[in-house]
Amino acid sequence: MALRQKAAAFAASVTLTLMLTVVPAKAQLSDGVVRIGILNDQSGPYQDLAGPGSVVAAQLAAEDFGGKVAGGKIEIVSADHQNKPDVGAAIARRWFDEQAVDAIADVPTSSVAIAVQGVAREKHRIFLISGGSVTDLSGKYCSPYGIQTADDTYAYTSGTARAVVQNGGKTWFLLVADYAAGHAVEAQARAAIEKAGGQVVGSVRHPQGTADFAAYLLQAEASGAQVIGLGNYGNDTINSIKQSIEFGLTAKGRKLVSFGMFISDVHALGLKNAAGLQFAEGFYWNQNDATRAFAKRFEARTGKMPTRQQATTYATVVHYLKSIAATGTDAAEPVMARMRGTTMAYFGQDGRFRPDGRLVRDDYLWEVKTPAESTAPWDYYKLVRVIPASEAWLPIEESACPLLTKP
Structure with missing residues (x-):
């Protein structure tokens, strides 16, 4: 069977x-x-x-x-x-x-x-x-x-990674938080990127609550990667994006991709800093x-x-x-x-x-609007594509849940 x-x-x-x-x-x-x-x-x-x-x-x-x-x-x-x-x-x-x-x-x-x-x-x-x-x-x-x-980490990592690779982001550097969710993002992003035909040229983990990302961003820049994938959350996401912009990485053509973005992060960053970021999530207020x-x-x-x-x-x-x-x-x-x-x-x-x-359920790939595109407070996202349920979640055949192995 x-x-x-x-x-x-x-x-x-x-x-x-x-x-x-x-x-x-x-x-x-x-x-x-x-x-x-x-x-x-x-x-x-x-x-x-x-x-x-x-x-x-x-x-x-x-x-x-x-x-x-x-x-x-x-x-x-x-x-x-x-x-x-x-x-x-x-x-x-x-x-x-x-x-x-x-x-x-x-x-x-x-x-x-x-x-x-x-x-x-x-x-x-x-x-x-x-x-x-x-x-x-x-x-x-x-x-x-x-x-x-x-x-979960599979849903908001795999869908985003596949879409970015398909749009030309072939080489990646992964900057992830050093705890369970960050480790999962790193493994799942690597698998999705490689399956889509891309390559991970480097990665580094940072402690939760990091204030200074300079050393990590220098490694990302030195890697020559086209895309910097961020597998962190909350203030760590906000700080790593802000400092990437301050370091001039986006001005030099590096693309930032978040595997854990929330609307609270976009609000804290402001549209000037967050515009163009793509990420998958299942809920948007509007x-x-x-x-x-x-x-x-x-x-x-x-x-x-x-x-x-x-x-x-x-x-x-x-x-x-x-x-x-x-x-x-x-x-x-x-x-x-x-x-x-x-x-x-x-x-x-x-x-x-x-x-x-x-x-x-279905999931969604979003992109943060530019300031010119936003017409009202909290008008932050535009839909890129629907990710059908059959693609969004880890296939049950790959699940390691012990309940599934019982007769």
């Missing part, structure tokens, strides 16, 4: 097993409250792309249900994991053991997300991975209690009526437009709450079976879950 058929058969058996779990005859919540923990960077380099904004996004999701589901109150709690796996794991354990948190959502910084995935698996609690981006979260670290809805409706609510609360991570946290929490409403319980097994077994509404798309927990 082919791997795809085995995966489908196993998914069906897992779903049946979870659905056969005893569910109370009456709607029942474990303590009368559905408690969701938003765990992210609240004070460091990623606070703008997730941070307090993701908490607001989850609160907006709860408000969609009137603050109640299955007869119980919805409560949103939050904490700062400080981008440290041990801190994140400790918070997750305390939430599950002492504070009756039913599910954790968001969790940028993939090393922290991997640690939280382990705790959630051990405790049989739900992990809504709307922030952690390393593909391994639905690969070798997959869990029957986790779903990954965040744009994309359609559904994105604009959510963005209007979010802006009214925060004064900003939502990033894709904040929007994904909203959509994922809504899907979780819908599943509780449908099953009448907050027990992890029936709720997870419902979430995986139904499509998830994602701002005009209906995404589906694979047996490894990965949400699949």
Whole structure:
């Protein structure tokens, strides 16, 4: 039997097993409250792309249900994991053991997300991975209690790399962050570039929170590469782009490509510095009526437009709450079976879950507008192409998720 058929058969058996779990005859919540923990960077380099904004996004999701589901109150709690796996794991354990948190959502910084995935698996609690981006979260670290809805490293690396190579960017230098997501971007970008007919002529890793990129940019310039691919996030992305421009690399014809751009980064850079940058991401506030409706609510609360991570946290929490409403319980097994077994509404798309927990839907390649092209505040992106779901995500045949190997 082919791997795809085995995966489908196993998914069906897992779903049946979870659905056969005893569910109370009456709607029942474990303590009368559905408690969701938003765990992210609240004070460091990623606070703008997730941070307090993701908490607001989850609160907006709860408000969609009137603050109640299955007869119980919805409560949103939050904490700062400080981008440290041990801190994140400790918070997750305390939430599950002492504070009756039913599910954790968001969790940028993939090393922290991997640690939280382990705790959630051990405790049989739900992990809504709307922030952690390393593909391994639905690969070798997959869990029957986790779903990954965040744009992952494969999606925002491979599509972008292929398009740039096809448009003439043949030689690359990769500048990536020295942690799990950065390592994944480096490997996946290299594979995509070479498969498309390009060449990686050099690469270097930098620590999280780097202030001075001079030494790394000198290496990139000396390589002679046409394209400098940036596999970093938040303030690191902003600083590396600003310093590349200050060093004159773009004036000398080098093209900058980001594998982790957020609208908060474009806003911080300004269109003068960011114009022409291309990147893949699944959400843009001005994309359609559904994105604009959510963005209007979010802006009214925060004064900003939502990033894709904040929007994904909203959509994922809504899907979780819908599943509780449908099953009448907050027990992890029936709720997870419902979430995986139904499509998830994602701002005009209906995404589906694979047996490894990965949400699949179309993705998009964007380019940042020039100042002359922008006609309103936050009018930053123009669409280059739709990346169909069949191309956007790691093929399931290549997934290392242990769940797929079971009979």
